[in-house]
Amino acid sequence: MSRATNNVAARRRRNKILKAAKGNYGGRSKLYRTAKETVQKGMAYAYTHRRLRKREFRRLWIVRINAACRQHGLSYSRFMDQLKKADISLDRKMLADMAATDPAGFKALVESVSSA
Numbered sequence: 001m002s003r004a005t006n007n008v009a010a011r012r013r014r015n016k017i018l019k020a021a022k023g024n025y026g027g028r029s030k031l032y033r034t035a036k037e038t039v040q041k042g043m044a045y046a047y048t049h050r051r052l053r054k055r056e057f058r059r060l061w062i063v064r065i066n067a068a069c070r071q072h073g074l075s076y077s078r079f080m081d082q083l084k085k086a087d088i089s090l091d092r093k094m095l096a097d098m099a100a101t102d103p104a105g106f107k108a109l110v111e112s113v114s115s116a
Contacts, residue, residue, distance in 0.1 A: 061096035068099035072110045082113040 014032050020042075021028060021035035028038045066076035074082075083090070088109075090098075099106045 058092060061092040064096040064099050065092060068103070068106055069110065072107060074110060074114060079110065079113065082116070086113050086116045088113065 017032065017036050017039055018029070020039045023029065024035070024038055027034045029035060062076060065079070069076050069079045095106075098109070
């Protein structure tokens with residue numbers, strides 16, 4: 001009896017890796033073993049950076065809010081504290097967007113919070 005091989009599935013598995021490695025430089029996209037390492041590393045980075053992206057955006061929003069607050073003579077921490085005390089529940093993403101796109105509205109918010 002002849003030996004059965006798994007050619008079709010093996011080829012598909014290899015092609016899946018090579019397709020995922022498309023766009024990499026040189027052997028990283030052509031050679032199976034190198035491509036496999038590249039794809040695995042890329043997937044590990046993707047997993048990590050999906051989590052890091054959330055932190056980085058929060059940091060960016062805080063920087064933008066702080067910059068806008070300081071134009072009105074208030075620090076970020078004081079502003080956030082006064083927002084909490086005034087029971088205004090706007091998240092940092094909305095506040096940063098407001099600071100960048102609607103400076104007049106942000107100024108009104110700062111004034112309403114600091115007067116209360």
